[in-house]
Structure formats: structure tokens, C-alpha cells
Amino acid sequence: MRAPSSRDAALGEVLLAVEDVSLSFGGVRALTGVSFDIRKGEIRAIIGPNGAGKTSMLNVINGFYQPQSGRITFKGEVRTSMRPYAAAHGGIARTFQNLALFRGMTTLDNIMAGRTLKMHRGFFWQLLRYGPALNEEVEHRKRVEEIIDFLEIAAIRKIPVGRLPYGLQKRVELGRALAMEPDLLLLDEPMAGMNLEEKEDMSRFIIDVNQQYGTTIALIEHDIGVVMDLSDRVVVLDYGQKIADATPDEVKSDKNVIRAYLGEPHGTSV
Amino acid sequence: MDLLYKIFIDPFVQMGTAPDLLVQTLWDGLVSGVLYSLIALGFVLIFKASGVFNFAQGIMVVFAALTLVGLHQHGVPAFLALGLTVVVMFLLALGVERLILRPLVNQSDIILFMATFGLTYLLIGLGQLVFGGDPKVMIAEELYLPRGAIEFKGLGGFVSLQKIDIAAAIIASIMVAVLAVFFQRTRIGRALRAVADSHQAALSVGISLEQIWVIVWFTAGVVALTTGIMWGARSEVSFSLQIIALKALPVLILGGFTSIPGAIIGGLIIGIGEKLGEFYWGPLLGGGIESWLAYVIALGFLVVRPQGLFGEKIIERI
Amino acid sequence: MLYREVGQYKTNYAADMAVFPILQDRIGIAVILLVAFVVIPLIGHDFLLNTVLIPFLIFSLAAIGLNLLTGYAGLLSLGTGAFMGVGAYACLKLTTIFPHVNIVIWILASGLFSAAVGALFGLPSLRIKGFYLAVATLAAQFFLEWCFIRVPWLFNYSVSGAIEVPLRKLAGVPITGPTATSLTRYLVVLSIVVMMTWFASNLVHGRIGRMWMSVRDMDLAAELVGIRLLRTKLLAFAVSSFYCGVAGAMMVFLWYGGAEADVFAIDQSFLVLFMVIIGGLGTLIGSFFGAALIYILPIALRAIPQAFGLPIRPAAAEQLTFVIVGVLIIVFLILEPNGLARLWQIGKQKLRVWPFPY
Numbered sequence: 001m002r003a004p005s006s007r008d009a010a011l012g013e014v015l016l017a018v019e020d021v022s023l024s025f026g027g028v029r030a031l032t033g034v035s036f037d038i039r040k041g042e043i044r045a046i047i048g049p050n051g052a053g054k055t056s057m058l059n060v061i062n063g064f065y066q067p068q069s070g071r072i073t074f075k076g077e078v079r080t081s082m083r084p085y086a087a088a089h090g091g092i093a094r095t096f097q098n099l100a101l102f103r104g105m106t107t108l109d110n111i112m113a114g115r116t117l118k119m120h121r122g123f124f125w126q127l128l129r130y131g132p133a134l135n136e137e138v139e140h141r142k143r144v145e146e147i148i149d150f151l152e153i154a155a156i157r158k159i160p161v162g163r164l165p166y167g168l169q170k171r172v173e174l175g176r177a178l179a180m181e182p183d184l185l186l187l188d189e190p191m192a193g194m195n196l197e198e199k200e201d202m203s204r205f206i207i208d209v210n211q212q213y214g215t216t217i218a219l220i221e222h223d224i225g226v227v228m229d230l231s232d233r234v235v236v237l238d239y240g241q242k243i244a245d246a247t248p249d250e251v252k253s254d255k256n257v258i259r260a261y262l263g264e265p266h267g268t269s270v
Numbered sequence: 271m272d273l274l275y276k277i278f279i280d281p282f283v284q285m286g287t288a289p290d291l292l293v294q295t296l297w298d299g300l301v302s303g304v305l306y307s308l309i310a311l312g313f314v315l316i317f318k319a320s321g322v323f324n325f326a327q328g329i330m331v332v333f334a335a336l337t338l339v340g341l342h343q344h345g346v347p348a349f350l351a352l353g354l355t356v357v358v359m360f361l362l363a364l365g366v367e368r369l370i371l372r373p374l375v376n377q378s379d380i381i382l383f384m385a386t387f388g389l390t391y392l393l394i395g396l397g398q399l400v401f402g403g404d405p406k407v408m409i410a411e412e413l414y415l416p417r418g419a420i421e422f423k424g425l426g427g428f429v430s431l432q433k434i435d436i437a438a439a440i441i442a443s444i445m446v447a448v449l450a451v452f453f454q455r456t457r458i459g460r461a462l463r464a465v466a467d468s469h470q471a472a473l474s475v476g477i478s479l480e481q482i483w484v485i486v487w488f489t490a491g492v493v494a495l496t497t498g499i500m501w502g503a504r505s506e507v508s509f510s511l512q513i514i515a516l517k518a519l520p521v522l523i524l525g526g527f528t529s530i531p532g533a534i535i536g537g538l539i540i541g542i543g544e545k546l547g548e549f550y551w552g553p554l555l556g557g558g559i560e561s562w563l564a565y566v567i568a569l570g571f572l573v574v575r576p577q578g579l580f581g582e583k584i585i586e587r588i
Numbered sequence: 589m590l591y592r593e594v595g596q597y598k599t600n601y602a603a604d605m606a607v608f609p610i611l612q613d614r615i616g617i618a619v620i621l622l623v624a625f626v627v628i629p630l631i632g633h634d635f636l637l638n639t640v641l642i643p644f645l646i647f648s649l650a651a652i653g654l655n656l657l658t659g660y661a662g663l664l665s666l667g668t669g670a671f672m673g674v675g676a677y678a679c680l681k682l683t684t685i686f687p688h689v690n691i692v693i694w695i696l697a698s699g700l701f702s703a704a705v706g707a708l709f710g711l712p713s714l715r716i717k718g719f720y721l722a723v724a725t726l727a728a729q730f731f732l733e734w735c736f737i738r739v740p741w742l743f744n745y746s747v748s749g750a751i752e753v754p755l756r757k758l759a760g761v762p763i764t765g766p767t768a769t770s771l772t773r774y775l776v777v778l779s780i781v782v783m784m785t786w787f788a789s790n791l792v793h794g795r796i797g798r799m800w801m802s803v804r805d806m807d808l809a810a811e812l813v814g815i816r817l818l819r820t821k822l823l824a825f826a827v828s829s830f831y832c833g834v835a836g837a838m839m840v841f842l843w844y845g846g847a848e849a850d851v852f853a854i855d856q857s858f859l860v861l862f863m864v865i866i867g868g869l870g871t872l873i874g875s876f877f878g879a880a881l882i883y884i885l886p887i888a889l890r891a892i893p894q895a896f897g898l899p900i901r902p903a904a905a906e907q908l909t910f911v912i913v914g915v916l917i918i919v920f921l922i923l924e925p926n927g928l929a930r931l932w933q934i935g936k937q938k939l940r941v942w943p944f945p946y
Contacts, residue, residue, distance in 0.1 A: 101805075116795060390914065558738060566727050
């Protein structure tokens with residue numbers, strides 16, 4: 001467990017920076033020259049209308065897509081693109097808009113899968129199981145149980161995730177990401193499809209993760225209320241370009257942002 | 271050094287010095303390519319419209335041919351037997367749709383694929399039980415299919431083209447043309463393409479999935495019957511055809527699983543490639559490389575271009 | 589009633605994660621092992637051992653191998669027959685070149701050769717998935733089949749082209765070759781299968797099993813969690829082929845006593861695949877169920893009509909087997925895609941609450 005980071009001493013050095021990143025698929029330009037940074041310990045929101053390229057941005061940070069141009073600096077190391085394994089190994093974890101759980105496994109196994117990077121007992125110990133491999137399993141099981149308690153999903157730990165309701169599946173996915181003990185946690189619409197109570201629960205978890213574990217969080221979210229309450233700084237994307245990068249209050253009153261979301265008012269020029 | 275010569279130079283020298291053999295080999299390759307294409311065509315039809323990889327296509331060819339010959343052996347005149355076999359293939363399509371596709375409608379691809387495995391074994395056993403397991407002679411004459419060969423001297427030697435093979439190529443081309451028109455121009459063809467794209471969307475515009483599936487499996491059955499007649503006419507009708515039908519898989523890989531022109535061109539490439547490989551490079555390895563050459567060619571393609579020559583590029587989103 | 593876990597509290601994680609957490613299961617396993625190792629040798633006769641139990645065990649091992657690859661790791665393979673063959677031929681060459689080393693060691697070592705070949709043909713799995721990967725395994729199957737026939741060194745230049753199994757002993761008792769009794773062969777096969785099943789069970793219940801299942805369920809997410817795809821898939825191919833190779837070696841050396849190349853043809857690949865599908869993909873016990881059903885079915889089909897006095901031609905029995913297997917596969921996939929293993933689980937669940945309905 002890391003030492004809790006205080007909000008006042010807050011914005012630490014830059015943990016991740018993307019510079020001038022451009023990404024296209026065939027003819028579609030998903031991102032054009034986007035640059036912003038994420039500071040250690042902060043909660044950074046990425047918002048924008050549908051199709052703005054937010055998920056693509058996370059995918060680039062994650063290593064799932066390789067951008068055509070631009071640079072990614074993570075923990076001081078500069079790269080032109082990330083690879084999924086390098087991202088995971090370096091301490092980046094994420095959740096997905098459309099859920100990417102391992103449906104054939106139980107909640108417990110899904111979260112244990114998040115510990116894979118930290119489990120090292122080799123093939124021959126695995127063949128024997130009893131002995132070092134089992135000890136390692138138990139040790140990591142303890143950590144996973146801490147996460148299960150934290151997320152209040154103890155009752156469903158042995159249930160195959162395919163059978164869980166949507167809100168709980170999202171929580172399990174968060175658990176799997178947390179199991180990786182990431183430095184940077186990327187959350188893609190963690191509140192999508194949730195009712196008010198579920199949103200409050202999820203918000204509480206996100207704040208707790210940030211404060212108790214000291215994890216830096218980048219968060220895509222459509223609910224402006226959540227964004228305002230939770231985040232330290234906000235990046236706004238529209239049609240693959242950055243149109244604002246400031247604190248929530250500043251962004252709320254930014255003309256470009258309002259125009260992107262609401263469009264031009266009729267008959268008046270802005 | 272000597273080995274390099276044997277692999278890279280000698281075969282081409284042989285090709286140049288005996289052009290009649292080259293043409294013969296190319297022709298033989300074309301012929302088997304046509305037959306692979308026809309089997310692959312059946313696969314593509316079914317895959318396009320129902321997303322099912324029909325492993326049973328090969329046995330459907332054998333089964334259709336067996337039914338035809340079997341009926342004739344019991345005294346049914348040739349063309350009536352042909353008509354009855356078409357009816358049998360229709361009933362088969364109905365049965366498959368009702369008993370296999372409908373109960374499994376929402377299952378994953380691999381489950382449907384395995385169901386066609388089951389269908390294969392079912393048809394093998396049934397075919398053997400009803401018609402007997404020994405090879406049979408196709409009723410080529412009764413169907414007015416040409417016999418004999420056209421031979422011409424030239425190119426320094428002697429090339430022989432079986433008339434039945436020419437007929438097969440022509441019939442295959444006609445069938446492909448008809449199918450292409452059917453898919454592109456008719457209402458049902460459009461419905462088939464819609465179903466291939468998205469089952470749910472097709473349902474929501476009122477297309478009956480079940481009807482489409484019966485039509486598609488029936489069409490594949492007719493293609494299988496034609497293939498069976500052609501193949502049976504040039505050799506014999508036996509269950510070993512079933513394994514040869516597996517060769518359609520490399521064809522599909524080359525041509526893409528959803529492309530009709532791909533199936534044709536892929537079939538020709540595999541057929542010709544196989545025969546050339548066996549004839550000119552086979553002796554280096556002791557012969558018999560036809561049994562695996564097609565798969566290795568396909569494997570090479572897969573590694574380099576996973577969607578085949580004509581298939582759609584697979585973009586995965588997460 | 590009988591299957592209740594009441595009173596069986598787990599007080600530590602290790603106990604909770606045990607392979608057989610329920611006491612009744614542990615007793616069941618102990619009974620099965622007792623019957624297998626003690627009772628059967630006492631009462632078994634040649635037919636039971638030779639025609640039923642030994643092949644059942646061997647096919648179960650091959651089915652476990654394929655299940656690890658296709659059921660747990662999600663990589664469809666149609667090359668099982670060929671990988672079994674690699675094991676058999678490797679064993680033959682090893683024991684020909686080093687005849688004084690114990691044959692059991694060579695049977696196990698031959699798995700390593702299969703593993704290497706399997707990993708080699710599994711390399712394309714980095715770029716291709718699903719049915720396409722099945723074609724790669726078909727390439728392996730047909731190429732290796734060709735090798736078995738065309739490379740005479742493999743079958744010791746024997747004129748018939750078949751493997752001839754030499755006499756080998758263990759602690760003075762013949763275990764391969766014509767003089768080995770079915771009982772000795774049964775015990776050797778049983779020991780190997782039990783040990784390797786135990787290893788497989790350990791693997792799938794631990795980190796490696798989870799990695800395989802993650803790759804099977806969603807390989808993109810598995811990668812993002814930090815699982816190295818190529819290594820995981822290659823490991824699956826290697827381990828699976830190891831099991832198939834040992835099964836192949838045992839098939840030739842401890843059952844048939846000799847073999848021709850067509851034993852390892854593509855029909856064998858399909859046969860094992862059916863065992864795995866019907867038994868239950870992604871379960872170890874399903875491998876045993878599937879092997880039992882698919883292997884014993886033709887025997888039963890021949891024996892039952894005879895028992896009733898109705899003669900049935902052997903050819904017709906075989907054809908009927910095809911039909912029944914085909915129908916069984918379809919029916920199973922409709923009713924219970926998870927195979928016999930799932931039905932077994934449901935049965936245990938019913939036992940738990942019996943005599944109540946739920």
C-alpha cells in the first residue's frame with residue numbers, strides 16, 4: 001500500500017504526457033495533434049461529445065493502438081508508441097467501455113488474473129502446485145481479497161462473471177485493474193448505464209482508490225456532474241482535437257466547450 | 271550448391287524444355303482447381319448467409335452423388351434421379367435448418383462449427399448404411415456428359431484434355447455467373463447479403479432468417495450435387511472425396527471466407543500451385559507432397575495476410 | 589442429502605482453493621484410485637484390460653492434451669493425431685538408439701519431441717485465430733502424416749512401413765513387446781495417466797490455467813492485463829502436444845504393440861476432438877467422460893445386439909456408430925454445449941439438495 005497523497009501537496013510531477021499524437025484508421029482521423037499531460041496523484045477527466053476520440057486516446061496510452069505520429073512520455077521514458085505488455089508492466093491498467101471481462105471465469109479468477117504480472121513461480125512449480133506455487137497463490141489471494149472487500153463484492157466472488165448484472169461486472173473489472181497495482185488507472189466510462197446509487201458507489205471507489213492507494217486516474221465520463229465533482233483537471237476533445245485543458249470550473253464556462261456540446265445558438269454569432 | 275540449383279533453377283528448366291508437360295500440368299491443376307472452387311463456393315454461400323462454417327460441405331458432395339447413383343441403380347431413369355436428388359438436397363436443407371440451426375441460433379461460432387462436424391459424421395454413416403461403402407461409378411453417360419479426350423500434338427509433345435474436364439469448367443463458370451447475378455440483382459439475393467451482415471438487423475426489417483437459411487443450404491446442396499457429378503464422372507464416387515474436400519479450407523483462406531470470386535480464384539491458385547509443386551518439386555522430397563502443400567501455402571498466406579486475397583480486413587475493437 | 593458440505597468450513601485460503609474442497613469428492617477420488625490400482629488387477633481379465641481400460645486411459649490422456657489446448661486455451665487444433673504420432677515415432681527412435689534406457693523414461697521423453705513440434709506449428713497462433721488456426725494445425729497434421737510414411741528412418745527402415753515394438757522390461761518384467769502381459773501394461777499406463785492427470789490438474793488450477801482461460805475468453809484484454817500472448821499460446825501448444833505425444837507412444841508401445849502410420853491420420857484427430865467436445869470443453873473430467881463414451885460406444889454397439897441374439901454385421905455396426913456419434917454431437921451441442929462434465933456437475937448439484945427439487 002502506498003502512503004496516502006494529500007490533495008494540498010497534490011499535483012506532483014508529470015506522470016504521463018502525450019505530445020502531438022495523431023491516429024487514423026483508413027480514412028478516419030480519430031485523433032489530430034493532441035497534447036496534454038497527467039500529473040501524479042491527480043484525477044484527470046477526458047470529456048467530449050460522442051466520437052471525439054476519447055476511447056482512442058486511452059487505447060493509444062494503453063498500447064492497443066499505435067499512433068501514426070506523436071510521442072508518449074511515461075515515467076520519464078519517451079516512446080513513439082506503447083505496446084500492451086510494456087504498458088501493463090509499467091503500471092498502466094484500465095477498464096473498458098463495453099466491458100472486457102473473462103466471461104468463462106469467476107469474479108475471483110478474473111481479479112486473480114490481474115495479479116498475473118506479479119506472479120513469478122515457474123512452470124515446474126506450477127506442475128507440483130503444493131509448495132511454492134500454492135504459497136504464491138495464497139499470498140496473492142490475500143491481496144485480491146483486500147480488493148474484493150474494498151469493492152464490496154465478497155458475496156459474488158465465486159460466481160461466473162457472465163451471470164452478474166452489469167453494474168457488478170463493472171465493479172469486477174475495476175477490481176481486476178486494481179489488482180495490477182497500477183500507477184496510472186484509465187477508466188473508460190465507469191459510470192455508463194448506472195443509476196444514481198451505483199454512480200455514487202463508483203465515485204466513492206474512485207476517490208478512495210486515488211486517496212488510499214495514491215493511484216493517478218484518467219477518466220472518460222459523460223456525466224458532467226461526476227466530472228465536476230471528482231476531477232482535478234479536465235481535457236476536452238472534439239472531433240479528435242483538444243479544445244480545452246483546464247480545471248473543471250474553467251472548462252465549464254469555456255465558449256468552445258459549450259459550442260462543441262450544444263452547438264451554435266440560432267441567429268446569434270458567438 | 272547443387273541443392274540450390276535443384277530447387278531454384280532446375281524446375282524452371284524442366285518447364286521450359288518440355289512445354290507440353292507444363293501445359294498438361296497446368297491444365298490438370300486448373301481442373302482440380304475448378305473442383306476445389308466449387309466446394310469452396312458451397313462453404314462461402316453458407317458462411318456468408320448464416321455465419322456457419324459448414325464442415326459438412328465435403329460430405330454433402332459425396333452424399334449428393336451417392337444419392338444420384340443409388341437411385342439410378344434402383345432403376346430410376348437418369349434425369350428423374352437427378353430431379354429426385356435435388357429434392358433430397360432440399361429436404362436435407364430443411365432438416366439442417368430445423369434440427370440444427372434453429373436450436374443453436376445464438377450459440378458461438380465454434381459450437382456451430384462443431385455441429386457441422388456432427389452432421390458430417392451423421393451423413394457419412396447414413397450414406398454408408400443406405401448406399402454401401404464401396405466406390406461407385408457416376409452415371410455420366412446417362413446424363414449426356416461427354417466422354418473421351420481432346421488430344422493435340424504440339425509444343426514439342428502431346429497434350430491431352432479430357433472432355434469431361436472442359437465440361438466441368440464450363441458448367442462451373444455458368445453456375446458462378448448465375449449465383450453472382452442471383453446475389454446482386456434479385457430480392458432474395460439482397461436478403462441473403464443482409465443476413466450475412468447482421469442477423470438481428472435483417473430480422474428487424476422483416477427478413478425471415480429461417481427461409482433464408484433453407485434457401486442457402488439448398489443452394490449449397492445443389493452446388494454440392496454438381497460438384498459430385500463432375501468429380502464422380504472423372505474418377506469415381508467414394509468416401510475418400512470427403513478428405514479431399516478439406517482442401518477447400520486452404521482455398522477459403524486464400525480467397526477469403528466471404529468472397530465468391532475469392533473462392534474461384536483461390537481454388538484455381540491452389541489447384542495449379544499444388545500440381546506444379548508436386549510435378550516439379552515433388553521428386554526432390556520423395557513425392558506425395560500434394561497431401562500437404564496446399565495447407566502450407568495457405569499457412570504462409572495466413573501469416574502474411576490474415577484475411578486472404580479478397581476477404582475483409584478484420585478490425586478488432588475493444 | 590448425501591452431497592452436503594455442511595460442517596466443512598474452510599479456515600484458510602489454501603483450503604478454499606483446494607482442487608477437491610468437498611470431502612465427498614476426496615473420498616470419491618480415493619475410491620476410484622483404489623478400484624483402479626487394486627481391485628481391477630485382482631478381478632480383471634484380458635479383454636477388459638486390453639480392449640476397454642488401456643485404450644480408455646490412453647485416449648483420456650490424449651483428450652486431456654487436446655482439452656488443454658482447445659478447451660482451456662481456446663486454440664482449435666486438428667493436429668492431435670499427428671502429435672500423437674510424433675510421440676510414438678520419437679519413442680521408437682529413442683529406444684532403438686538407446687535400448688538400455690528404461691522404456692518408461694523414453695515414453696515420457698518422447699512427449700518432449702511432440703512438445704517441440706507442437707510449439708513450432710503453434711507459432712502462427714500469434715497472427716491467426718479461430719478457424720484459421722485450425723488450418724495451420726491441419727498443415728501440421730498432413731505434413732507429419734507424410735513424414736511418417738516417407739521418412740523410412742522413422743520406422744527403422746522396416747519393410748512393412750510399420751512400427752515394430754521391441755521387447756522392453758521394467759525391473760525384469762516385460763512391459764512392451766509380445767510377452768508383456770496386459771496386467772503389467774495396464775498398471776504402467778494407469779500410473780502414467782494418473783500422474784499426468786495430477787500435473788494437468790495442478791496447472792489448470794493455478795496461474796497458468798488462468799492465463800490460458802484469459803487468452804481464450806478475450807485475448808485483447810489478456811494482453812492489456814500483462815499476459816504475454818505468444819508465450820502463453822506456445823506453452824499451451826507445447827504442453828498439449830506433450831500429453832498427446834505420450835498418449836501416442838503408449839498407444840503403440842503399451843497397447844497395439846505395433847502400428848502403421850494411418851493410426852495417426854486425421855480421423856484420429858477428429859476422434860479425440862469429439863471426445864473433448866462431448867466430454868466437455870475446458871474440463872479435465874470431461875476428457876475422461878468423452879473418451880469413455882466415444883471409445884466404448886462402438887464396442888457396445890457390437891456387443892449389445894449380440895447379447896440379444898440379433899446379429900449385426902461389423903461394417904454396419906461401424907457405420908451405425910458414425911451415425912450415432914454424429915447425432916450425439918448435435919444433440920449435445922443443442923442440449924448441453926458444455927458436455928457431459930456439465931451434466932455431471934448438474935447431477936452433483938441435484939445430489940446436494942436431494943430429496944428437495946431445488
